[in-house]
Amino acid sequence: MVAAHDVLVVGAGVSGVSCARAVAAGGRGVQVLDRARGVGGRCATHRLLGMPFDHGVSFLHGRDPDYLAAIRAACPRRIEGWPRRVRGTGRPCQPEAFRAGEERFAVVDGVTTFPRQLASGLQIRTGARVEALDLSGPLPAALLEGGEAVRARHLVLALAPEQVLRLLDGTPDLPRPLSAIRALLENSASEPSLSLCAAYPEGTPAPEWDAWYPEDSRALQYLGNESGKREDAPFVGLVIQAQPAWARRRLDDPDWPAALLAEAARVAGDWAGRPSSTHAHRWEFARSDLASELAGPVLVRLPAGGSVGICGDRFAPGGGVEAAWISGRELGRRLAAPEVA
Ligand SMILES: Cc1cc2nc3c(=O)[nH]c(=O)nc-3n(C[C@H](O)[C@H](O)[C@H](O)COP(=O)(O)OP(=O)(O)OC[C@H]3O[C@@H](n4cnc5c(N)ncnc54)[C@H](O)[C@@H]3O)c2cc1C
Known part of the structure; x- marks a missing residue:
């Protein structure tokens, strides 16, 4: 069976687009799915009477030099030091x-500028809600509302931990390593x-x-x-x-x-x-509940073929947008590496 893509990322928040960018930079084919109408997830801006309001994360902050450089490149119109x-x-x-x-x-134009710029040039399908996973075949699949199966060699879940849990809970015969990850995620609450x-x-x-x-x-x-x-x-x-x-x-x-x-x-x-x-x-x-953060993203090889990766704000120290960006980039680089790809 031929996969349409090397990598399928579920979730177009900061972690998902950061992951997809790193995969694409490594020369691999990648598609991103998101249930929402646009990208960004919790890095969200709503226009009320024409003015942007950041109603998720209100401002960006961090200390990782690559992350700070990514913000500066993506958001030329910014106010340094705010608030x-x-x-x-x-x-x-x-x-x-x-x-x-x-x-x-x-x-200045809203925090969602950051994920939007990271997403530019990527193949992103919005309005695509993943309801369940099928990990039983030679290629893992995301099953969409309506029954469509989207397959890839590597499936990435770039979601809030509770949303990952929902998908894992609905997956029959969950491979043992994923059951272990499931138990870790269950132990925390956003x-x-x-x-x-x-x-x-x-x-x-x-x-x-x-x-x-x-x-x-x-x-x-x-x-x-x-x-x-x-x-x-x-x-x-x-x-x-x-x-x-x-x-x-x-x-x-x-x-x-x-x-x-x-x-x-x-x-x-x-x-x-x-x-x-x-x-x-x-x-x-x-x-995320900072007491239960994990040190890095997860990549699990599936017994039937392919792999499942998990990244997001819980999967790097410190939580928040910076952790989401770092964990996504790390997982994307790993997936583009010759020994994994
Ligand atoms: C009110 C508020 C205040 C915050 N304050 C701060 C702060 O001060 N500092 C800070 O660093 N962070 C803060 N955060 C947290 C920060 O926004 C998140 O940590 C970060 O944006 C998470 O990115 P992510 O990619 O891991 O997840 P998300 O942004 O949640 O991305 C997940 C994406 O997956 C999609 N999705 C979910 N389920 C499905 C499905 N079944 N099928 C398809 N798509 C799906 C969602 O639509 C979403 O786009 C705040 C968040 C909120 C809401």
Whole structure:
């Protein structure tokens, strides 16, 4: 049987496109599938009234020199050092962002510019949800909604760990090494998040801060001054993110946006509770639980032929976008190496 591609990557978040880029750079054929309409995954930007709002990860940060160089190459329109004006002493979404030696960036056109640029030139099929895997034949396959099987010599899962688990759980006769990986992944849980983009009426004064991490709120983790990242922002815009424990309790509560706005008003002033327009987003899996991160991506040879690789933000130290990028690149290079390919 002939595979259409050497490598099939499921997931076009930062880890998936980073992996695919490294495979393509090694001269191998690669296709990427994603269930969403566009690429980027949790590195997400939503346009509200024409202005970009980063409603997943809010800014990029890291210290790996290659990662920093990749950001600078992909995002020429960026603000180095953002956020500079930080208020509050609450726990940031990713405390590493503020370690000594860490570099931070806002992306003027939205953080999704980074994965989009990494994806340019790659063969990416969006709107393709993988429902199950078939690892029984000589080539592994991703089974799409609707029944189509996409086969390749090497199948990469570049997803949140819980999403990997769902696919492995639905796979009959899981090979033993993958059962072991499954057990490792089961031992950890991503934190959820609830994120509200809020646009404010004309005349609202621009906040005098870039980021605010309130120290006294059970509901609110982060207020981000989105308009402070944009050139000629047409209005004041905030991203308002919930504390993980609060988000876990409220994930299925339709009233969470109103409750979060009320808390934003208590913390930042009445104006923050009175947006003219909002967009709410629910992240079931937002950030990895750092206590259970793995040191690198996984590559498992299948008894029937081919292999399965797993990368993503759990598969490199530190978590977050940097870990996603590093783990994807490492796995992609491995898959392009002569002894594996
Ligand atoms: C609110 C929030 C705040 C954050 N803050 C920070 C921060 O401050 N610092 C930091 O570094 N990181 C932060 N992160 C985490 C960071 O965004 C992620 O770690 C990183 O983007 C993960 O990349 P990934 O490629 O591993 O996974 P993802 O971005 O989740 O990519 C997975 C892709 O797989 C697709 N997919 C899922 N299931 C299927 C399926 N069955 N079939 C086909 N496609 C599928 C998804 O659509 C998605 O595009 C934050 C995230 C959120 C949501």
